[in-house]
Amino acid sequence: METIINEFKEIAANPKKxxxxxxxxxxxxxxxxxxxxxxxxxxxxxxxxFGVWGSNNKNISRAKEYCATFYCTIAQLSLEMLxxxxxxxxxxxxxxxxxxxxxxxxQNIRVAMGDKxxxxxxxxxxxxxxxxxxxxxxxxxxxxxxxLEKITGKEITDADILESIKIYNASRKARREFVKLASEHCDxxxxxxxxxxLKAAFFMLKDEYTAKLEExxxxxxxxxxxxxxxxxIVTSGIIYDNPVLLAALEDNDIAIAADDVAYESRAxxxxxxxxxxxxxxxxxxxxxxxxxxxxxxxxxxxxxxGEFVAKMVKDSGAKGLILFMQQFCDPEExxxxxxxxxxxxxxxPHIKIGIDQQMHDFGQAKTAIQAxxxxx
Ligand code: SF4
Numbered sequence: 001m002e003t004i005i006n007e008f009k010e011i012a013a014n015p016k017k018x019x020x021x022x023x024x025x026x027x028x029x030x031x032x033x034x035x036x037x038x039x040x041x042x043x044x045x046x047x048x049x050f051g052v053w054g055s056n057n058k059n060i061s062r063a064k065e066y067c068a069t070f071y072c073t074i075a076q077l078s079l080e081m082l083x084x085x086x087x088x089x090x091x092x093x094x095x096x097x098x099x100x101x102x103x104x105x106x107q108n109i110r111v112a113m114g115d116k117x118x119x120x121x122x123x124x125x126x127x128x129x130x131x132x133x134x135x136x137x138x139x140x141x142x143x144x145x146x147x148l149e150k151i152t153g154k155e156i157t158d159a160d161i162l163e164s165i166k167i168y169n170a171s172r173k174a175r176r177e178f179v180k181l182a183s184e185h186c187d188x189x190x191x192x193x194x195x196x197x198l199k200a201a202f203f204m205l206k207d208e209y210t211a212k213l214e215e216x217x218x219x220x221x222x223x224x225x226x227x228x229x230x231x232x233i234v235t236s237g238i239i240y241d242n243p244v245l246l247a248a249l250e251d252n253d254i255a256i257a258a259d260d261v262a263y264e265s266r267a268x269x270x271x272x273x274x275x276x277x278x279x280x281x282x283x284x285x286x287x288x289x290x291x292x293x294x295x296x297x298x299x300x301x302x303x304x305x306g307e308f309v310a311k312m313v314k315d316s317g318a319k320g321l322i323l324f325m326q327q328f329c330d331p332e333e334x335x336x337x338x339x340x341x342x343x344x345x346x347x348x349p350h351i352k353i354g355i356d357q358q359m360h361d362f363g364q365a366k367t368a369i370q371a372x373x374x375x376x
């Protein structure tokens with residue numbers, strides 16, 4: 001078990017090494033920015049989808065020429081990595097446009113990188129579950145597919161996509177299972193380990209990743225369920241993979257029971273159908289995602305999302321919630337009052353900790369985590 005965990009840790013900490021390895025194997029690699037790009041198409045094309053979610057180890061310098069200062073660091077540092085050559089091994093990049101930062105960012109990336117690699121634009125529909133929304137998604141995904149075919153030089157068949165969907169569904173299932181097992185065995189799967197295991201998924205071919213994760217899951221399932229004497233919480237937000245923050249949770253005996261995090265469970269909650277046209281299946285997979293800060297909810301007045309998260313806290317046996325709020329993230333900030341309302345109505349204590357990927361001083365965050373742990 002330790003060997004598998006160390007492999008995941010190594011991959012999560014060194015994505016660049018992983019990129020170079022795939023390149024050396026002669027594979028083409030496609031960068032995939034957040035959120036909800038149909039990665040299955042990249043895999044179906046025989047290429048490697050590679051997550052690009054900023055970096056904890058870089059400073060924004062070159063990207064300043066393109067970005068307003070109020071862009072979140074995830075977007076700015078993703079562009080920084082493209083500009084400083086860290087991602088030169090990519091054969092192309094998909095730029096989804098779900099939020100008000102990513103929309104202009106897709107154009108910044110096109111201007112900055114268009115001569116260097118294909119930049120594949122992807123717009124998701126707001127009304128994603130209606131017949132015209134599904135049609136729109138299929139249309140957009142068809143364009144992505146065509147661009148990928150140009151890069152790989154071969155046709156992506158329906159059979160290729162269906163096979164890829166099956167592999168991705170298995171991967172999503174294994175990750176959901178891991179999240180459950182991580183809570184039951186939180187003495188072994190501490191926050192740093194949990195984060196590394198889930199993070200590695202963004203830098204590995206999904207069949208390779210899933211095989212390793214299923215092995216880990218099997219070994220975890222064979223252990224007796226731990227009697228945890230610390231506190232258990234649910235995490236929420238976009239991404240909180242900073243080792244210092246994760247260590248602060250561990251230092252205060254905090255385990256993660258479940259998460260409502262874009263980089264983690266929000267990315268693998270919903271599977272794609274395997275018994276319909278594969279392009280429509282991908283559109284349906286996106287349409288069926290719900291209770292997500294970034295996606296339109298026609299019935300938002302009912303606050304289904306807030307209640308969904310509150311229920312998650314109760315069902316997981318957690319005693320509270322920590323919201324890691326990305327600085328300058330409009331969708332998360334605007335959603336927060338509604339989440340707060342639902343948590344308070346359910347008598348769930350929570351704290352909101354402001355973070356970004358260029359954070360160097362963790363004093364305040366550590367104190368807030370410690371005080372929260374004590375209050376629980
Ligand atoms: S962190 Fe927020 S603002 Fe930045 S890309 Fe994600 S959703 Fe958009």
